[in-house]
Amino acid sequence: MTGVPTDSPALACHGLVKRYPDIVAVAGLDLEVRRGECFGLLGPNGAGKTTTIEILEGLLDQDAGEVQVLGKQWRTDRDELRRRLGVQLQETQLAEKLTVEETLRLFRSFFTEGPTVDELLDVVELGTKRGSWVGKLSGGQKQRLAVACALAGRPDLLFLDEPTTGLDPQSRRQLWEVLGRFRAAGGTILLTTHYMDEAHALCDRVGIMDKGTLIALGTPRELVASIGAEHVVEFAVEGAPPADETLRALPGVRDVRHADGHVALATSELHATIPALLDRLRQDHATLSLLGTHSATLEDVFVSLTGRHLRDD
Amino acid sequence: MTDRGGASHPLVELTLARFREFLREPEAVFWVFAFPVIMTCALGIAFRSRGAEPVIVGVAEQDGAEAVRRVLDEAGGFTVRAIGPDEIDRAVRDGRAPVVVVPGTPPVYRFDESRAESQVARLAVDRALQRAAGRQDAFAADERPIDAIGSRYIDWLVPGLLGMNIMGTGLWGVGFSIVQARTKKLLKRLVATPMSRAAYLASHVLSRLLFLALETIVIVGFAWVVFGVGVRGGVAALATLALTGALSFGGLGLLVASRARTIEAVSGLMNLVMMPMWVLSGVFFASSNFPEVMQPFIQALPLTALNDALRGVMNEGLSLVALRGEIAILLAWGLGTFAMALRLFRWQ
Numbered sequence: 001m002t003g004v005p006t007d008s009p010a011l012a013c014h015g016l017v018k019r020y021p022d023i024v025a026v027a028g029l030d031l032e033v034r035r036g037e038c039f040g041l042l043g044p045n046g047a048g049k050t051t052t053i054e055i056l057e058g059l060l061d062q063d064a065g066e067v068q069v070l071g072k073q074w075r076t077d078r079d080e081l082r083r084r085l086g087v088q089l090q091e092t093q094l095a096e097k098l099t100v101e102e103t104l105r106l107f108r109s110f111f112t113e114g115p116t117v118d119e120l121l122d123v124v125e126l127g128t129k130r131g132s133w134v135g136k137l138s139g140g141q142k143q144r145l146a147v148a149c150a151l152a153g154r155p156d157l158l159f160l161d162e163p164t165t166g167l168d169p170q171s172r173r174q175l176w177e178v179l180g181r182f183r184a185a186g187g188t189i190l191l192t193t194h195y196m197d198e199a200h201a202l203c204d205r206v207g208i209m210d211k212g213t214l215i216a217l218g219t220p221r222e223l224v225a226s227i228g229a230e231h232v233v234e235f236a237v238e239g240a241p242p243a244d245e246t247l248r249a250l251p252g253v254r255d256v257r258h259a260d261g262h263v264a265l266a267t268s269e270l271h272a273t274i275p276a277l278l279d280r281l282r283q284d285h286a287t288l289s290l291l292g293t294h295s296a297t298l299e300d301v302f303v304s305l306t307g308r309h310l311r312d313d
Numbered sequence: 314m315t316d317r318g319g320a321s322h323p324l325v326e327l328t329l330a331r332f333r334e335f336l337r338e339p340e341a342v343f344w345v346f347a348f349p350v351i352m353t354c355a356l357g358i359a360f361r362s363r364g365a366e367p368v369i370v371g372v373a374e375q376d377g378a379e380a381v382r383r384v385l386d387e388a389g390g391f392t393v394r395a396i397g398p399d400e401i402d403r404a405v406r407d408g409r410a411p412v413v414v415v416p417g418t419p420p421v422y423r424f425d426e427s428r429a430e431s432q433v434a435r436l437a438v439d440r441a442l443q444r445a446a447g448r449q450d451a452f453a454a455d456e457r458p459i460d461a462i463g464s465r466y467i468d469w470l471v472p473g474l475l476g477m478n479i480m481g482t483g484l485w486g487v488g489f490s491i492v493q494a495r496t497k498k499l500l501k502r503l504v505a506t507p508m509s510r511a512a513y514l515a516s517h518v519l520s521r522l523l524f525l526a527l528e529t530i531v532i533v534g535f536a537w538v539v540f541g542v543g544v545r546g547g548v549a550a551l552a553t554l555a556l557t558g559a560l561s562f563g564g565l566g567l568l569v570a571s572r573a574r575t576i577e578a579v580s581g582l583m584n585l586v587m588m589p590m591w592v593l594s595g596v597f598f599a600s601s602n603f604p605e606v607m608q609p610f611i612q613a614l615p616l617t618a619l620n621d622a623l624r625g626v627m628n629e630g631l632s633l634v635a636l637r638g639e640i641a642i643l644l645a646w647g648l649g650t651f652a653m654a655l656r657l658f659r660w661q
Contacts, residue, residue: 057505059661079507087505093497097337098330106330109320110506116318133337152318153507 008071010035010157010188011056016065018051018212025051027212029065038179038189040203042196042298044308048212049192050090050161056190057087057159070156083111086155088146090162096135100126100145103134104152111153124148124178140171147178158182160191164198176201196298208302215305224296227304229254229266233273236262236290242280250276259309262290266300323508327516331490332523345486345528349478350535356474356597357467357540368437371396371410381416381442388441405431412438464628468543471536472623473596478528479555480590480616483562484583486524487517488570492579501661511655518563518651525559526552533627545630553633554626554640558619561643564650565615571657590616618642 011033018026026048033039041049054060056067058074058081067074069081094103104117121127124144129137137145143163150158160179164172172195179189179202193199199206200220208216208223216223224230229252241247241263244256252269267273270293281288303309320326335341369392370385372378378395385391396404396413401423404410412434415421420442425431444450494500503513529551536542544551569586573579593600593607594616603611611617622639625631633640 059501059505082505082507085505087502089498089502089505091498092502093499094502095330095334095494095499097334102330102333105320106323106326107506108318109323109326110508112315112317114316114318117320119318149502 008068009033010037010070011039011190012066012068013052013056014066016052016055016067017063018048018055018060019063024212026055026062029209029212029214031207031214033188033190035188036183036186037204038183038191038202040199040206041190041192041209042194042199042206042302043192043209044194044302047209049209052209053159053161053190053192054089057085058082083153084156086150086153086158088143088150088158088160088163090165092146094134094142094145094149097133099131099133100137101130103145104148107149107152114152114154120148120151123151123181125174138171140167140174143167143171143175144178147175151182155187157188157190160189162192162194164193164195172198199298206298208298208305210302210306216301220298223298223301227255227266227296227301229268230296231267231270231273232294232296232300233265233267233270233277234262234290234292234294235265235277235288237281237286238289239286241286242284246280247277250280255304257303257307259303264300264303266296266304324512324516324519327508327513328519328523331516331520334490335486335520335524341486345478345482345524346531349474349528349532353471353474353532353536354539356470357536367392368434369394369410370434370438371401371404371413373398373401373413373415375416377416381414381420384445385438385441388445390437391441411435414438414442467536467540468628469624470597471533471540471542472627473620475529475532475555476558476594476616476620476623477591477596478532479525479558479619480562480587482524482528483521483559484566484569484587486521487563487566488573488579488583489576491517491567491570492573492576495574495659495661496576498661504660510658510660514567514651514655514658517567518560518647521559521563521566522556525555529555542627544627546626546632547630550626550633551623554619554622554636557640557643557647558615558623560647561615561619561650562647564647564654567654568650568657571654572659574659590614593617595620613642615643615646 009032011031013029013031016026016029016031017024029048029052031052041052043049051060055062056069058069058078070084072081074081098106101117101121104120108114108117108120115123121130124147126141126144126148129141134142134145147160147163150160164175167175176198183189189202191202203220205218206220206223207214216226218226235241247253247256247263247265250265251272252267253265253273254268255266257264257266265273265277274293299309321329367390371394372381374395374397382393385393394404394410396410401413401415404413405423405425411428411431412422412424415423422435422438424435491500504510533542533544533551537544565586569582570579573582593603593611594614596616600611600617618639622636622643625636625639
């Protein structure tokens, strides 16, 4: 990477604070993103993810705290940083009546080095759409175009704010592949998402944000392991479910949570928990209206940390 | 050669992008090209040179009406309408008859003092009736009516419409697209690149200059073909003025759009800026109709300067040197507003 001591992290912030008149959006955040890694900021809407990323992108000024990007400061090295960062914003609507190629030519013209327009089209697999108006693209194609615009200057560091929100599974996977190629070429990524599987699939490390601070940090595997259970059993009954103490006493159960009228049991021994649960319900003459299990995910980590679901929006 | 991966200089790409976006917006094309032509056509027909048009005179239906009618028919140049005795006021008010003669000795003229048309009709009727009653003119003036190209109302009107159009499309074209880019967060996305902010703003003004060449050709070409309106001072002078005007109003458009967050807000501001100029700057009637005390202000308005200069070139064949005062006013507005916009501009 050009002219920067490679031992400095790609991104570091310390004691970051951003206040708005009615809310403290970021409340003393510390964060470090290593070179070459993909770091995911996870959290529900309103957690402060977008505010954080926009401060790091130099689009917002923080009220307190230090930010270093690629070892540089926004205050003194703004022009250089603008050349070396790629940015995709959450709500940007590119001009609808320009074609894909025209849009990329425009963005490419702002940079004095980087891939050619044709190469950019190839990277995001929009070669066949080069002559189409942006307004006629599907959601997934628009997002890939937004990422291609972010890649126009061959950035060292790529910021992505909810890059796949609202996309169908296939489109998300295509975008992940684009990001995978960027990483393979040595790029660093900071992305925000509220999709757990996205964080799982893409990120080396994940920071979970809630109410403007980081409440957990680690690899996806570490975070899932931290709730002490690999599986989650969800059920619902007609009428009142058994008391929490009763459920907690079932074999394997580590934690009991309630959400949306469901009960979720975090368990380390699925094969022991389920028969015991069914026995218990039979004794109570309770009628089961829902029963399901899944492997514990970052969602479960979030719920166990905050008692709320990520997508409570 | 700078590596831009197959793209041109950012200012070129930004200007091209604006140009393409505009051309792909059918409504915008209509308002810029078709609307002024329709307007010129409609106004041209309404105010075309009518030659010696007959003066309409109302005659109250009562004793003696027939005699008055006969006198006017003999004098020639009058269209006589019979007006019921109780309809006289209304006929004058709604323009059916600008003057109504109530026969008698002497006759009574009913007319509206505040309307030129009414005044003229009164004078014409009076002259005809006086002559018929035996008045001798003290002398017969040698009357030489002018109907040369360049001095008709349409010749006066077309440069005004062109000026108004340069103002309107300059302000709307720049203002709308900027506020739209702001609401769609496109501005925010652009400032996250190394793009020069001045280049972005300049591209809006430049793309206006491109359209303007087309607009001017359409309007002046139409007026030339249909009404025979000419450009005495030469096409180069006209083009220079049109470009200077576009620069001026492009800058004003940037300034108006520099803070507005919504299309509604910018629309209101646009109207606030344009309304006084529509009225004061001599589009449909000469700005000299306004009191002397207002003149310094009116003359400093960019549309006044542009209209005066356009008329100077098209009708009087003045050179750009003779119009340097107007051109200086336009340039001052353009550069001043551009500089202010660059300072005040809200990018997010």
